[in-house]
Amino acid sequence: MKEDIENTSDSLKETRNVFIGAKVTPTQKEHIKSLAGQCGMTVSDYILSRAYNFKPKARLTKEEAALLQNLDDCRSDLVKYISALHGMSTKQRMVMFN
Structure with a gap:
């Protein structure tokens, strides 16, 4: 109905x-x-x-929307870091993290 x-x-x-x-x-x-x-x-x-x-x-409050945007920016940064690490050789990664 x-x-x-x-x-x-x-x-x-x-x-x-x-x-x-x-x-x-x-x-x-x-x-x-x-x-x-x-x-x-x-x-x-x-x-x-x-x-x-x-x-x-x-709906999200302004504060919640800002936090969500910040979380999205963090995720974007992580993707960029991972991409940069994959582009490095093992030797370069060892130098960076030691």
Whole structure:
């Protein structure tokens, strides 16, 4: 049934123009807005995705993105070092590490 609803919506290119409301407390509203923001989604998109049992993942924070970039740079350096070591003779490697 879920697939039928999604396929129908996609195939007809329907626009979302019907409103469904729910009463929540101010704390609940802020929590939902926060969760949606962490996933880079609007509240409407977040609630709709959860209604279809999709669990959106939070995006990386700026700090996490910077750490990931740093890790990628480290990996790149390791690949370069390995490549340089493979280009050396055994004698050159022995001199370098002794």
